[in-house]
Amino acid sequence: MAGREGGLGEQLARTGVTEREAEVLAAVSERLRNREIAERLHVSVRTVESHIAALMRKLGVTDRAALAEIGVELRRGSVDGALPTPLTSLVGRTNELGELAELLGTHRLVTLLGPAGVGKTRLALHLTAHRAAQGPDGARLAELASAGPGLVGDTVARALGVVPQPGWSLRDILREVAGGMRCLLLLDNCEHVIAEAAEIVADLLTAGRLLRVIATSREPLGVPGEVTYQVRPLPTPAPQAAASAAVAGAFDAVRLFVERAGTVAPGFTLTDANAASVAALCQRLDGLPLAIELAASRVRSFEPADLVDHLDQRFELLSGGARTAPPRQQTLRGAIDWSYELLxxxxxxxxxxxxxxxxxxxxxxxxxxxxxxxxxxxxxxxxxxxxxxxxxxxxxxxxxxxxxxxxxxxxxxxxxxxxxxAEPATRRRHASHFLALAEQGAERLRTTDQRVWLDRLSTEQPNLRAALDHCIVTGDIECTWRWIAALERFWDTTGQRREAQAWIQRVLAMGHPPAARAAVAGVAAASAILQPSDSRAAFDLARRAAELAVGLDAKTRARAARAVGMGAIWVQADLVLPALNEALMLLGDDHPWETALTMQALAQASGDLAEALAWGRRSVALFRRVGDQMYAANALFIMAQRAMYAGIADDEVHAWLTESQALAAAAGSEGDRVHATVGFGQLAWLRGDRERASQLMAGCLPTLRRLGDQRCTGRALYILGERAYEQRRLADAERLLSASVAAIALAGQSFVLVRALESLASVYSAQGRWRPAAVILGTARTARESASAHMRPIQPPDEELRRSLVRVLGRAEFDAARAEGERLSPTQALRIASPDKLDEAAGSID
CATH class of the missing domain: 1.10.10.10 (Winged helix-like DNA-binding domain superfamily/Winged helix DNA-binding domain)
Incomplete structure (x- = not known):
């Protein structure tokens, strides 16, 4: 994917778009008004108007909508895993590039080996960039230097465009994505996570026949089929060959020194007078590019002969260091030591x-x-x-x-x-700075700047991780809960719930949170993160937040009450509305965003449809007022869901979904965009356009899986399963409906769960598997009766199916099988009804 962003960016550059005009274009793509753009960029409205007019002229469009589309497309091209553009030239390495290109033509995994500073990364990036166009999916970079243990899979997933999801098998998701990709993946700096990197690479290569991998490391990955390539230091001249500039200048190490020296000291050239000294310097640095570049940076202060003299002293001093250390590390450390002493x-x-x-x-x-x-x-x-x-x-x-x-x-x-x-004090300052940044980001993610701040927090994520880790290691419990509260929205919006859960477990292991405002906010945020994958754990955390909030300020108690209300939806429905109404009362009129979020929850939980839609409209209005386009889009999607579950499929529902999709696109939220697509699929199904519904669901299913959206994955699979049943493709119907049940049972969604179970029972009956059909009907009956009234399907159970099963099985056997199903969870029922298909169903989710 190295080419997509660069291609559009190059087109903009060729049309003469300036840096400021590019900033205006980005703001227009976010659907900001001219005054809002002026405030963001600190310019006048008239200046913004002038820039917009210039952009329309340069880009050949006649209206603002077309201009916004160009900006949206440019943002979509910016993806994790894009190759960086080098700022200096690659000197030498012609033979290496040719040999590596040949190896990549016949092998699917090539690992570049060599010491630190030898140029593995630079060589691999150059090779990858020049081969990016050979596959339709381009080239991707997974930079592992800042990935700690357990995060290699997440880093590779992000590079491939996959969003990890807690509770799902990340390796299964990666295998599925790899199976459909034809790209070149570069894994850089594998040595500190060698075992985990090897396992992931083996999985990817096994699943994706058209995927090729380049890795850089200090040791082989040890994966079957791996071919290793030793990256050697740059060639240096022998002493007898360094008498003249013509001879010495033919060696790549000398060429690198001369080129880099020329950038810091314009006019520096290789001459017969200094050739021997430059050659000696390169020889003593073992031809290592990093060491040579460090030496070249000093030519403003020292002649090459002086550099040799200083370097000789440092290497002689360090030659008596640890004999067990590799010589290449001793030499490189000597070069850095010498540079350090000059400061x-x-x-x-x-x-x-x-x-x-x-x-x-x-x-x-x-x-x-x-x-x-x-x-x-x-x-x-x-x-x-x-x-x-x-x-x-x-x-x-x-x-x-x-x-x-x-x-x-x-x-x-x-x-x-x-x-x-000075390390403890420095780490405290680092943690303090990035906690303040994260908390500022949490506030800005509620405004029209949310796209900017998502990008900023993504850029700073290695620093955010290090700072949070420091707070955990030093035992600062209250500080760690501040971190959870600050990052919850970022983790959720960017699909990093799996990583978020790992942090939450580490924080919980520190001990009981204090009864403080920050801790309540963090525990409530943790409950929200856990809710889609572990509703019971989420509810328990929400109740803990409520206990801690007793006696604290009204806003803190409101957050805790809202957490209880949202966490109780799938666990203890009778607590939902009282808790949410309490939160609304405590918030009053002073906290519009918090109030809007509570109203959004009421739109989902209220039993009366008219009341639910009224809450939804108020929520959308408040989110719009504060500038939170993503949550406004989500509230509109919830409204559409409530209406469609009641059997309403009118133009107003279509308008809600259209507006939701537009807001999501403006905010850059892929998750909310695909939610709207799911809604359009459901709407088409309700309107009787079965083929259109199936096409929409099949089209968005890969994205839903990649994002880890279990609930909407279940919705899509249900409609696809129903369509397969209508077409008498019974094996496909069984697989799809079983997968829908498995996904929804994990995430929670009574309406779809009941419908998927009842449809699956019909499939079993059509296959002549009458007892499993009766078991599944019992499970569906329990799910229907335990759901809140507004979350039950409006269609009654299929009475004809029940009567036909009674005729075939007999009353006693049918009643026994159905009673068995009533006592089983959906997952347990699937295992009993079709044990050989359960793993297949899980695979369909992943």
Missing amino acids: DDAERTVFDRLGVFPADFDYAAAEAVCRADGRGATSMIALLPSLVDKSLVSTMERATRRYRLLETIRLYAAERLTASG
Whole structure:
């Protein structure tokens, strides 16, 4: 997918679209008005109008709607896993690229091996970028350097466009996605998670015959069929061949030094006078690109001969280090040691503290976390560029300037930080800065800036993870619950509930949360995260939040009451409305977003349809007022669901779904967009257009599975199963309806669960499996009777089916089988009715 974003971006560049015009285009795609755009960009409305006119002229469109579509398409092209654009040229490696291209033509897994700093990543990225166009799905990058144990699968999933879901087998989902992809996947920096990376790669290659993988590591993955390629240091001239510039300059290591030196000291050239010194320098650095580039960054201060003299001292000093360490690590450490010693005290302090960042960072973070101590200290605005100039910090060209330390240098800085004794204080500042950012993000995700903040929080996720981990490790319970509250919306919107659950379990293991506002907010947020996959655990957490909230402020008690109301929907229905009404009363008129969320829950839970729709309309209006397009879209979808479950399929329902889809597109919410598509499929089914309904559900099912949306997956599978039954494709109908039951039983949704069970009983009867049909009818009867009245299907049970089963089985056997089913959960009933099909049904969900 490296090509899609770049292609549209290049088209914009060719038409002369400026950076500011691109910002206006992005805002137009979010359906912001001119005044809102002006406020966001801090310009006048007249300036915005001028930019819009220029964009229409340059892009050849005549109205704002067409302009917005271009912006939406540009945003859709921005995906996890895109290959970064290198800012410097790749020097040499012609033979390696040819050999690797040949290997990739005959092998599906090629692993690049070599020491840190030898250039594995750069070579792999170059190779991957040049082969991206050979498959319809392009090339993807899974950067594993910041992925801790247990997160390799999540990182690979994000690169492939898969959103992990708690409770589902991530490896099964990855296998399914890989089976339909024809792309080149680059897994970078595998060495610290080698076993987990090997298992995932083996799964992907087994499932996807057209998928190819390039990996970089310091050791082989050990996967069957793997071919390893040792990335060697750049060739260096022998002493006798370095007498002249013509001879020495033919070697790639020397060429790299000369090119990089020329960027920091314009006019630097290789001459007969300095050729021997440059060659000696490259030789002593073992031809390692990272070490050579670090040395080249100093040519403004030292002649090549002086560099050799300094480097000789450092290598001799470190040659007596740990003999068990690989020589290549000793040499690379020597190069970094030497560079470090050239820093002044203020630069060293900042460099050490930058080791706390697990990945890239922006200037504000560097200033907050690494600021120098004491009055008169050199400011960060001078120190950070100085470290960039000395090639210890790299810049990254994104929408905003970001910085990073190469992994080996970052590890070196982290060691220095520990040795300095400043690590605890630095980590506290890091955690404090990113907690404040996360809490700011949680607020901004409720506004028209939600798309911007989703992108920002995604960019900062490695730092967010490190900061949250620090709070857990140091035992700060209240702080960790602040983190859960701050990240809940981000995790949910980006489909990271699986990771969220892992964090919640770690926080719960710390002990009982305190009776404090932050803890209540965090426990309530945890309940919301768990609700789709473990309704009982979610309800228990909601009740704990309510206990902690006793005696606290009204807003905190309202959040806890709402958590109880939402958590009780599938567990203890009689508590739902009292808890939600209590929350509404406590909120009053001072908290419109919180009130809108409570009204949205009432739209789902209220028994009377007119009352439910009234709550929905009020919820949509409030969400619109505060600018939360995603939740407004969701409230409209809930309204459409309530109407369709009551058998209403009029134009107003269609209008709600249309508006929901438009809001979701403007906000960039893939989940809400696909929800609207599911709604259109249900609407077509109700209107009798069975073929259209089936097409819509089949089209959105892969996305639902990838996003981990169990509830809507169950809805889609149910309609597809019903269609298969109508067409007398009984085996397909059984598979699809069983999968629908399995998904809905896990997520909770009484209406679809009852209908899917009753339809499955009809399929069994048509197959001549009369006793399993009676068992399933009993389970459906229990599900129907235990559901709230408004969540039961309006169609009565199929009486003709019951009578036919009684005739075939006899009254006594039918009653016994149905009674058995009444005592079983849906999953248990599936296992008894068709034990050999249960695994197949689970596979259909995943």
